[in-house]
Amino acid sequence: MKENQNEVKEEVVVENPNIKVVTLTSPIKKDDGTFLNEIKLDYGKLTGADMMQIDEEMKVEGHAAGFDSIYNQQVCLRLASKASGILIDDLLRLGVSDFAEVTFSARNFFFRS
Numbered sequence: 001m002k003e004n005q006n007e008v009k010e011e012v013v014v015e016n017p018n019i020k021v022v023t024l025t026s027p028i029k030k031d032d033g034t035f036l037n038e039i040k041l042d043y044g045k046l047t048g049a050d051m052m053q054i055d056e057e058m059k060v061e062g063h064a065a066g067f068d069s070i071y072n073q074q075v076c077l078r079l080a081s082k083a084s085g086i087l088i089d090d091l092l093r094l095g096v097s098d099f100a101e102v103t104f105s106a107r108n109f110f111f112r113s
Contacts, residue, residue: 017112018044020105026095031087039102041083043109054078070110079106 020041027037054075055067067075080102081088091102 016044018042020109022098022101022105024094024098026098028090028093030090030093036086036090039084039086041080041102041105043079043083043106046079046082050082054082070107073103076103076106079109
């Protein structure tokens, strides 16, 4: 039997659960002069060493509890910075809704099912 050569094969696209892309509602200009329209957060590249570094940074900056809770906004900010490669100072320029989307994605990453 001859196969149908006109048969269309369906391409399956699988999303990586470790990557979250946030399209900014209010793009920002970074310190280096470039503009950000979206932020790609790759949580798959984070390691235990990154978590320990965040804990140490928090303690050095006077937060005695360090990485005490995934609900701590400073912790979420640092995780988002490491996952995106974007400086904390640049993330702090985000509008409040974009900032919440970026930092909450860090928190929510740990609660995905």
